Amino acid sequence: MAKPSAVTYDRPDERNLLDTTAQGVIGKPLDRPEGPLKVSGTATYAAEWKIDGCVEGVLVLADIPQGTVKAIHKDPVLAMPGVLAVLADEAMVRRPAQGTAGEAPVQDVHTVDYFAQPVALVVARTFEQARDAALALKVDYDAARDPVPLDPESPAATVEQPSDSEPVEGGDLDQAMLDAAFSVDVEYHTPGHASAAMEPHATIAQWQDDRLILHGSYQMLAYNVKEIADCLSIPPAKVRIIAPYVGGGFGSKLGITHEAVAAAIAARALGRPVRVVMTRQQVFQTVMRRSETRQRVRLAADADGRLTGLGHEAHVSNLPDEDFAEPVTQATEFLYRGENRLLKVEVARICRMTAGSVRAPGEAVGMQVLEAAMDELAEQVGIDPIDLRKRNLPDKVPVEGTPYSSRMLVQALDEGAASFGWDQRKATPCQVREGDWWIGMGVASAARVNMMVKAQARVTLKTDGTALVETDQTDIGTGSYAILGQIAGEMLGLPIDRVKVVLGDTDLPPGAGSGGSFGAISTGSAVMRACEAIREKLASALGCDAEDMAIKDGIARHGSVERPLAELVGGKDMAEVGAIEPGQTAEDFSQASYGAFFAEVAVHAFTGEVRVRRMTGAFGFGRVLNAKTARSQCLGGMVWGIGSALTEELAFDLRDGHLVNHDLAEYHVPVHADVPALDVILLEERDAAASPLQAKGVGELGICGAAGAIANAVYNACGVRVRSFPLTLDKIIPHLPDPFAAAG
Ligand code: MOS
Numbered sequence: 181m182a183k184p185s186a187v188t189y190d191r192p193d194e195r196n197l198l199d200t201t202a203q204g205v206i207g208k209p210l211d212r213p214e215g216p217l218k219v220s221g222t223a224t225y226a227a228e229w230k231i232d233g234c235v236e237g238v239l240v241l242a243d244i245p246q247g248t249v250k251a252i253h254k255d256p257v258l259a260m261p262g263v264l265a266v267l268a269d270e271a272m273v274r275r276p277a278q279g280t281a282g283e284a285p286v287q288d289v290h291t292v293d294y295f296a297q298p299v300a301l302v303v304a305r306t307f308e309q310a311r312d313a314a315l316a317l318k319v320d321y322d323a324a325r326d327p328v329p330l331d332p333e334s335p336a337a338t339v340e341q342p343s344d345s346e347p348v349e350g351g352d353l354d355q356a357m358l359d360a361a362f363s364v365d366v367e368y369h370t371p372g373h374a375s376a377a378m379e380p381h382a383t384i385a386q387w388q389d390d391r392l393i394l395h396g397s398y399q400m401l402a403y404n405v406k407e408i409a410d411c412l413s414i415p416p417a418k419v420r421i422i423a424p425y426v427g428g429g430f431g432s433k434l435g436i437t438h439e440a441v442a443a444a445i446a447a448r449a450l451g452r453p454v455r456v457v458m459t460r461q462q463v464f465q466t467v468m469r470r471s472e473t474r475q476r477v478r479l480a481a482d483a484d485g486r487l488t489g490l491g492h493e494a495h496v497s498n499l500p501d502e503d504f505a506e507p508v509t510q511a512t513e514f515l516y517r518g519e520n521r522l523l524k525v526e527v528a529r530i531c532r533m534t535a536g537s538v539r540a541p542g543e544a545v546g547m548q549v550l551e552a553a554m555d556e557l558a559e560q561v562g563i564d565p566i567d568l569r570k571r572n573l574p575d576k577v578p579v580e581g582t583p584y585s586s587r588m589l590v591q592a593l594d595e596g597a598a599s600f601g602w603d604q605r606k607a608t609p610c611q612v613r614e615g616d617w618w619i620g621m622g623v624a625s626a627a628r629v630n631m632m633v634k635a636q637a638r639v640t641l642k643t644d645g646t647a648l649v650e651t652d653q654t655d656i657g658t659g660s661y662a663i664l665g666q667i668a669g670e671m672l673g674l675p676i677d678r679v680k681v682v683l684g685d686t687d688l689p690p691g692a693g694s695g696g697s698f699g700a701i702s703t704g705s706a707v708m709r710a711c712e713a714i715r716e717k718l719a720s721a722l723g724c725d726a727e728d729m730a731i732k733d734g735i736a737r738h739g740s741v742e743r744p745l746a747e748l749v750g751g752k753d754m755a756e757v758g759a760i761e762p763g764q765t766a767e768d769f770s771q772a773s774y775g776a777f778f779a780e781v782a783v784h785a786f787t788g789e790v791r792v793r794r795m796t797g798a799f800g801f802g803r804v805l806n807a808k809t810a811r812s813q814c815l816g817g818m819v820w821g822i823g824s825a826l827t828e829e830l831a832f833d834l835r836d837g838h839l840v841n842h843d844l845a846e847y848h849v850p851v852h853a854d855v856p857a858l859d860v861i862l863l864e865e866r867d868a869a870a871s872p873l874q875a876k877g878v879g880e881l882g883i884c885g886a887a888g889a890i891a892n893a894v895y896n897a898c899g900v901r902v903r904s905f906p907l908t909l910d911k912i913i914p915h916l917p918d919p920f921a922a923a924g
Pocket of ligand 1: 697
């Protein structure tokens with residue numbers, strides 16, 4: 181099969197090179213090479229760089245919801261010990277970005293769009309001095325004359341179609357609902373979420389002549405450079421970002437946040453390095469939130485449970501003028517049958533901090549609701565919820581007609597069910613009681629769109645026969661170092677200890693960045709292509725075609741000829757830049773990763789407390805690049821699924837719009853005691869349409885539907901159907917059956 185010549189990925193690369201190579205390192209559950217640095221505290225995160233002469237900046241946040249800054253009383257604060265500057269420059273960012281822009285307009289923090297928006301930066305010699313001065317800074321405001329509502333359900337809120345999404349309409353859903361043998365028409369609510377990455381947002385900015393160097397915590401460096409450059413009106417070539425280790429992002433570091441630009445402006449003004457680290461509370465109050473959602477799901481089914489109609493309409497929110505609207509129905513478009521359909525999202529313009537991408541934007545909340553509604557339908561039809569899902573898999577994407585590149589949903593449901601012991605589930609609720617606890621099981625499908633984005637990487641085969649992989653790709657805890665090394669090791673026939681991976685520096689070729697589950701397949705494909713170019717040179721030195729050459733443990737072979745790479749490379753480093761861009765394959769196929777979740781819960785018969793007792797996830801996402809890091813991604817998603825189901829909820833005070841639970845004591849992410857043993861089953865699959873690696877994205881898949889499985893298990897346990905996430909005790913207790921009636 182021919183080698184694709186274009187950079188754009190226009191037709192599936194069916195050669196499947198990684199199954200023809202000899203090293204056997206791809207897919208293996210190898211440790212992260214940077215793991216020892218991380219667990220010993222010697223991996224340097226953004227705020228930890230030791231930079232001579234660095235002073236400290238602390239952001240000052242507005243304590244009104246909307247208005248304008250009338251006066252900043254700088255003088256008393258400038259007289260405080262150690263204080264060097266108070267800045268409120270018009271280039272400072274008012275709203276964080278999504279990381280896809282190249283054009284951050286001048287935002288001007290003198291306008292306040294939401295409660296706790298940064299309005300100024302105080303810089304002092306020590307952090308304590310800066311914090312003290314920031315607290316003391318007095319800011320006068322004029323309240324907004326015509327304020328935007330604080331509540332997404334306010335009748336005063338403007339409701340719009342998002343600029344970047346069209347409704348999907350086909351047939352006549354209303355008629356299908358009337359004609360249906362079984363139908364479900366339900367409204368669900370999901371709350372806002374915080375990304376709650378472990379590392380708070382932080383930047384150290386320093387200028388070297390007219391060049392800005394940022395040590396920061398970002399997901400997509402090639403974009404972030406452009407954003408910073410736009411804010412400061414300097415060319416992108418004058419910005420370098422260094423971010424080798426990033427302590428989690430989950431979307432909140434896709435684009436630049438307030439501290440980055442503030443630090444850069446302060447460093448320029450003072451002529452010395454400035455560090456700005458957000459507090460945990462500031463992170464909660466100012467970076468991207470996931471929008472709360474109200475979702476109406478309509479399911480029309482025939483007598484066998486086959487969907488004839490499917491409606492999914494979502495109401496989400498964001499600040500005025502923001503492009504992003506949580507794409508709630510994204511997976512609904514391709515997952516199930518039902519030619520009569522109406523899928524749409526509308527966005528209410530409200531005054532809360534910017535809503536943006538938070539892990540698996542769209543599917544995370546869309547799937548948990550769709551899958552809960554499917555459980556309601558299965559009960560009505562009187563069939564097993566797994567059967568219902570299997571009966572409703574279309575041959576092509578409904579309405580649109582696009583074929584699927586690959587889909588492991590049936591295998592995930594079947595293998596997951598077998599491993600979990602689904603056959604032990606009772607079809608009706610309140611059948612299993614252990615002491616004071618009702619026990620139940622639930623299932624949900626997982627689905628998340630697959631995306632490739634533009635990426636480059638440089639691979640150098642050194643004269644000593646070792647390889648170096650270089651790109652600005654980030655590793656936000658996902659395993660980029662491990663998998664990019666494995667791809668190069670496999671392609672070049674090198675054991676993993678002879679491959680070095682250097683990431684997170686914009687002086688290196690621009691990778692995809694980390695977002696949308698696209699980092700591994702996009703930057704990984706660039707690494708693969710660079711290696712392919714090196715293989716061709718090696719083959720020519722060996723005197724054969726690349727496809728006739730086998731390389732293992734640094735020895736290239738063709739027939740009886742064997743030569744070490746160190747010799748073939750010929751006394752001079754062999755460097756190649758590989759590149760890939762999305763192309764026609766993205767249009768020709770519906771590409772998604774799939775899976776299934778199984779949860780067993782216990783619901784306390786008196787208090788309504790829900791404990792997840794065990795959970796299994798089975799996932800198919802093309803080739804597994806590293807079984808350990810892929811599994812970890814799935815585990816992380818499932819843990820967030822537990823949080824989405826039971827505890828996580830941004831709570832806003834509707835009097836002034838402030839976020840009430842702005843720390844990890846009050847915003848409840850699952851802790852160890854909440855997370856039982858989780859099983860992850862990785863299904864092997866190949867998907868040539870998705871990438872030359874034949875891999876698809878997995879980073880976000882583990883959350884997409886997980887909370888639905890838990891909600892369904894709660895219903896199966898105690899017969900209480902809660903249509904408002906999270907499933908806290910207060911929503912369950914009033915509906916519990918008489919706890920004394922059934923003493924199991
Ligand atoms: Mo992701 S929410 O695109 O980091």
